[in-house]
Amino acid sequence: MIASLSGTVSHVGLDHLVLDVGGVGMLVRTTPRVMGELRVGASATLATTLVVREDSLTLFGFADPGERDVFESVQTVSGVGPRIALAMLSVLTPDAIAAAVSTDDVATLTKVPGIGKKGAERLCLELRDKVPSTIGTGAGGAGEAASAPVVTTGWAGQVTDALVGLGYTTKQAESAVSAVADSLPADAPVGDALRTALRGLGS
Structure with missing residues (x-):
């Protein structure tokens, strides 16, 4: 199993990032929380797990091993x-x-x-007996932020699509985006906008 990756962030998308590891671009699926902490050009270390299917190999990345452990544990259900x-x-x-x-x-x-x-x-x-009551933060954070953030104008449509991709209905996604639209500028990083919308949906 690929337990961790360290490299330079070359791309940050809505539900994935690309980490340049020794000249090889590794596409890693991750959460808005992790993506919101990363910027193109930043060095990053992610705890990872590889999910193998008959028709795909998908790499998932996390801020620390504890987060990865929860990801793996809940899939036993x-x-x-x-x-x-x-x-x-x-x-x-x-x-x-x-x-x-x-x-x-x-x-x-x-x-x-x-x-x-x-x-x-x-x-x-x-x-109940598999997930500890306090996870804590393991070694290997999401990485240092670079000086130039990833900025995407017109984030509303992208955030709506990302929420729908996570399983929310179009109506729920649009309502969540509308609720935070006034509090975020039009050029806010998409990852930050997505995290803010998710907090609203989880309240």
Whole structure:
């Protein structure tokens, strides 16, 4: 397994980044929280896990090993795949997931798109002894910020598409974007805008 990657960020997208590792561009799927901390040209170290399918090899990256461990643990539950696991970490922090599981907080878990009441109850039941109550931050952060941020004008459409991709309905996505539109400039980094919209949806 590829446990970690260190290199230079060459691209930051809505749901992925490209890390230049020794001249090889590694496409890594990650969360808005991680992408919001990275800038093109910055050095970064990510904890990673490789998900192997018959028709694909997908690399997922995280700010620290604890976040990666939660991503892997939640997938041991029936019906939870990489997409829902990544959505969980996009909406909730690892500590929030652990706290919700340990206290049977179904309401918090159902804030994640793709997780209904039964799915949340199953997560609590099956993960109670697997996910520690406090994850903490492991070694290897998301990396240092470069001096020049990645700026994308007209972020509203991209953020709406990203939210729909995470499993929210178009109506929910548009409402979330409208709710934060007045508080963010039109040239705000897309990653920052996406994180702000996700916080609104999770409140």
